[in-house]
Amino acid sequence: MAEQTIDLPQGTLDLLILRTLALGREHGWAISERIHQISSKVLQIQQGSLYPALHRLERRGWIKAHWGTSENNRRAKFYELTKSGRKQLETEKGDWKKLAAAVAQVLETA
Amino acid sequence: MLSDLLIRLRGLFRRNAVENELDNELRFHFDQQVTKFVQSGLPLAEARRRARLLIGGSDQIKEECRDARGTHFLETLANDIRYGLRMLRKSPGFTVVAVLILALGIGASTAIFSVVEAVLLRPLPFKDPSRLVDVWMKNTKHDVRQGITSYPEFLDWKKQNNLFASMAVYRETHGATLSGVSNPVRLHGAVVSPGFFEVLGVNPLLGRTFLPDEDLGGKADVVVLSQELWRTHFQSDPNITGKSAVIGGKPYTIVGVMPGSFQFPILAEPIEIWVPLAAYDGSMPTHRGNQIYSVIARLRPGISIAQASSQIDSIETRLALQYPNTHTPGDGAYVSPLLPDLVNGTQDALLVLFGAVTVVLLIACANVANLILARAVGRSREFAIRRALGAGRARLVQQLLTESVLLAALAGAFGLLLGYWTIQALVSLGPRDIPRIVAVHVDSYVFAFTLTLTLLTSVLFGFAPALRAARSDLANSLKDRLPAGMGKGGTRLRESLIICEVALSLIMLPAAGLLLRTLWHLTNVNAGFDPNQVLTFSVELPSAYNDPRTTAFYSELLPRLRALPGVEQVSAVFPLPFSGNGITTDFVIQGRPSDPASPTAADLCVAGRDYFRTMHISLLRGREFEERDGGAGKSVAIVNQAFTKLYFPNEDPLGKRIQANVATSGTPSRMSEIIGVVANIKLASLREEPKPVVFVPIPQLPIGALSVIIRSGQTPGVLMPGVREQVHSIEPDSLVFRGKTLDQYLNVTLGQPRFMALLLSVFATLAIVLATVGLYGSVAYAVSQRTHEIGIRMALGAMPGTVLKLILGRSLKLALTGAALGLSGAFVLTRLMKSLLFGVSSSDPLTFIGTAILMASVAVVACYIPARSATRVDPIVALRNE
Numbered sequence: 001m002a003e004q005t006i007d008l009p010q011g012t013l014d015l016l017i018l019r020t021l022a023l024g025r026e027h028g029w030a031i032s033e034r035i036h037q038i039s040s041k042v043l044q045i046q047q048g049s050l051y052p053a054l055h056r057l058e059r060r061g062w063i064k065a066h067w068g069t070s071e072n073n074r075r076a077k078f079y080e081l082t083k084s085g086r087k088q089l090e091t092e093k094g095d096w097k098k099l100a101a102a103v104a105q106v107l108e109t110a
Numbered sequence: 111m112l113s114d115l116l117i118r119l120r121g122l123f124r125r126n127a128v129e130n131e132l133d134n135e136l137r138f139h140f141d142q143q144v145t146k147f148v149q150s151g152l153p154l155a156e157a158r159r160r161a162r163l164l165i166g167g168s169d170q171i172k173e174e175c176r177d178a179r180g181t182h183f184l185e186t187l188a189n190d191i192r193y194g195l196r197m198l199r200k201s202p203g204f205t206v207v208a209v210l211i212l213a214l215g216i217g218a219s220t221a222i223f224s225v226v227e228a229v230l231l232r233p234l235p236f237k238d239p240s241r242l243v244d245v246w247m248k249n250t251k252h253d254v255r256q257g258i259t260s261y262p263e264f265l266d267w268k269k270q271n272n273l274f275a276s277m278a279v280y281r282e283t284h285g286a287t288l289s290g291v292s293n294p295v296r297l298h299g300a301v302v303s304p305g306f307f308e309v310l311g312v313n314p315l316l317g318r319t320f321l322p323d324e325d326l327g328g329k330a331d332v333v334v335l336s337q338e339l340w341r342t343h344f345q346s347d348p349n350i351t352g353k354s355a356v357i358g359g360k361p362y363t364i365v366g367v368m369p370g371s372f373q374f375p376i377l378a379e380p381i382e383i384w385v386p387l388a389a390y391d392g393s394m395p396t397h398r399g400n401q402i403y404s405v406i407a408r409l410r411p412g413i414s415i416a417q418a419s420s421q422i423d424s425i426e427t428r429l430a431l432q433y434p435n436t437h438t439p440g441d442g443a444y445v446s447p448l449l450p451d452l453v454n455g456t457q458d459a460l461l462v463l464f465g466a467v468t469v470v471l472l473i474a475c476a477n478v479a480n481l482i483l484a485r486a487v488g489r490s491r492e493f494a495i496r497r498a499l500g501a502g503r504a505r506l507v508q509q510l511l512t513e514s515v516l517l518a519a520l521a522g523a524f525g526l527l528l529g530y531w532t533i534q535a536l537v538s539l540g541p542r543d544i545p546r547i548v549a550v551h552v553d554s555y556v557f558a559f560t561l562t563l564t565l566l567t568s569v570l571f572g573f574a575p576a577l578r579a580a581r582s583d584l585a586n587s588l589k590d591r592l593p594a595g596m597g598k599g600g601t602r603l604r605e606s607l608i609i610c611e612v613a614l615s616l617i618m619l620p621a622a623g624l625l626l627r628t629l630w631h632l633t634n635v636n637a638g639f640d641p642n643q644v645l646t647f648s649v650e651l652p653s654a655y656n657d658p659r660t661t662a663f664y665s666e667l668l669p670r671l672r673a674l675p676g677v678e679q680v681s682a683v684f685p686l687p688f689s690g691n692g693i694t695t696d697f698v699i700q701g702r703p704s705d706p707a708s709p710t711a712a713d714l715c716v717a718g719r720d721y722f723r724t725m726h727i728s729l730l731r732g733r734e735f736e737e738r739d740g741g742a743g744k745s746v747a748i749v750n751q752a753f754t755k756l757y758f759p760n761e762d763p764l765g766k767r768i769q770a771n772v773a774t775s776g777t778p779s780r781m782s783e784i785i786g787v788v789a790n791i792k793l794a795s796l797r798e799e800p801k802p803v804v805f806v807p808i809p810q811l812p813i814g815a816l817s818v819i820i821r822s823g824q825t826p827g828v829l830m831p832g833v834r835e836q837v838h839s840i841e842p843d844s845l846v847f848r849g850k851t852l853d854q855y856l857n858v859t860l861g862q863p864r865f866m867a868l869l870l871s872v873f874a875t876l877a878i879v880l881a882t883v884g885l886y887g888s889v890a891y892a893v894s895q896r897t898h899e900i901g902i903r904m905a906l907g908a909m910p911g912t913v914l915k916l917i918l919g920r921s922l923k924l925a926l927t928g929a930a931l932g933l934s935g936a937f938v939l940t941r942l943m944k945s946l947l948f949g950v951s952s953s954d955p956l957t958f959i960g961t962a963i964l965m966a967s968v969a970v971v972a973c974y975i976p977a978r979s980a981t982r983v984d985p986i987v988a989l990r991n992e
Contacts, residue, residue, distance in 0.1 A: 048170065051139075
């Protein structure tokens, strides 16, 4: 079951995490699974990048964490978006769209 | 970023909890992964293996998470602090010396800053003090800058302006006697107009201040007490208001007590009472000619000093034209901010002191930096091993800086303590004529200053050595031989520090030298009279005494005093030199048309017979006043040399006739014949240029405020009882006050220069000692580093002289470079002290050459001692070190 994965450009992971959490609170595992599914199994977030990113976002105040119970009744750490995180998501989304459009345009014309 | 801080702190203090959570979180993820593999059909063992492969090492992830949480920095900081403390404990000699040196620098800076803060920077304790201003008369033609005014003039200003929210006048009085208490005392008071307290915006502690109708024409026999007077003389009576106090023989109703924190005008001696001018000054406020009041005002919001100045100037220019009798052409007025006016006289002195302590602190930092550099040599292997084990340079710099901050923090704590003691000493020794010096204490500003200073110094002395150590060459350091890290660059850094130390101390030395010479000049300046062994005092006579009775009193008292045992000469005078009083008036010279544009002005002195003999003032021509002078006979006057030089440059003044433009009790003064010429004397300041003075005998201008002067070999303690007895035997209701020697009056004016010279000498000594120690240490270090080389040289036949030259040459070159830099710096910087100097120019060659020679000799000695030890190196021993 060789899945095709690509490397994420720097900073994109934060955007993906924020976007995923915009749908509701989740624990780390679910975040990585959801990104995997939504991206049609193209994006696979490694644990080694996911958790440092989550802790970094928490420190910046964009997400906050609390312990809760998972669907299979285990204690898990859930993350949710804060108000400033929501704002950050909007900015990053805009930035990303601009960047993607610009890159696409360059690729088309060059 | 509050969340940031909270997370960092939680990471630091709840480390276990955070680590546990991290464990749990990662294990959850792992388990989920395993479950997923199991669900896809793998056996459990295989699922685990796969999950472990996929996820990778959990320790690395944890480390990255810790980094992401930012707890890493704080954790290493805590480690560094622990390690730093251990290092400082391990070398107590270094720690004690470094802390001591820095504490001296920080302590001195703290003390001087606290004075600067309390005197120059702290806002006045009044409501909205930035809007408080002085209003002065000025006369550009006669160079009158801070002229005071009369009450009618003030009322016109008040009426005609629209830029001041409120205005008031005040003057100081020493003349108020409080009687009707067990021990009558002279009070220091302020005579004020009714709106005085409203201008300052300060409320009384008890009762009320003055009402608007307690002014001329109203009933105003009321008084406000200071808290101190209320405490000492009225036992803090809570029901004091409404009670009566007898002041100057007149009953006043006490209406209020001001809080202890309130003082205005701010003078060397605290004000004890405030009285309305309507009650205290009699008819004085009604004359436009009585320019005796200072004006204080509060600007309306949004009005600038310049706007107010320009309006008050045009008002005064108009008034000068309207009242030509009491004004001279060129009269105007202006406004200036209150606080700068108050501290004007001490600002330069304090800033020079502040500069001096800064220099001392910089030298201290250079010294400690040198110590750390030398110590870094001993630790170079430690640094190299750390580097080899993977510590980054930044990490090493962080650790060394942490040690510096610890050192500085220790020094800062001691410095604050040292500063606290120094402040106590400064306040008790400091001259009283520095305004607000009594308010100097360690407050939050001073504390913040010391804290900032401590951090700043740690960077100053710690940064360069830390960078140096971190840049060290790994390979060399790990070999035993080359003491590492301190290659060429280290030597250069150490040598620059030495140059800085010598240069900085040579900035201090001439400054201190100039102030010492100023003090010497001031103490040796010829005042024109002999202040030694002269006792002076004043007598307050009951208010019933009129002019003739006053004259009669003194003509009876003086011969009696002369008869006292041990008394050589006795006389009386007003004003007494250096008492702070003075009269300046215009004169008419007979036969000369008076020119209003350049009036004949001079200081006026009322002197008794034998005045010049008693004061030891040389009589140059003619004769002294005698018993027959001043009465019904012809009027006479004696002038000084300056007067002659100015107004009779090519004529013989004897026999010329002059008339002073003053009047007492309505009798105008008469044309007086000049009967003598005396030498110039200083009247108010040792620094002043000779001023023209006219002396007239007492009966010609009877004045109540005379000072009696007695020349006697006896001490005041022996003389005073007899003096009091004589005064009271003539008038039992009189009061003898201000019994002081003439010396004491002169000494007051020497207080500030003496204080400055003392402090700057202390700082300069500190500077030179630190620089010398630095120089010595540096040469001794260089010798120890080169022992091996010297051994080889000597084994190859070098003579001790050559070795001495080798070591001494380099060090002296450094010292000379520093000296040259320092002297040029001093040459520029001493110009800033011009206003503090007397009798010596700010670039006085003698001082500069002298201090340079002093520094050079000290430097030679500091270099010679360790250099000589180099010549005693035994080649065999030195080489065996291999």
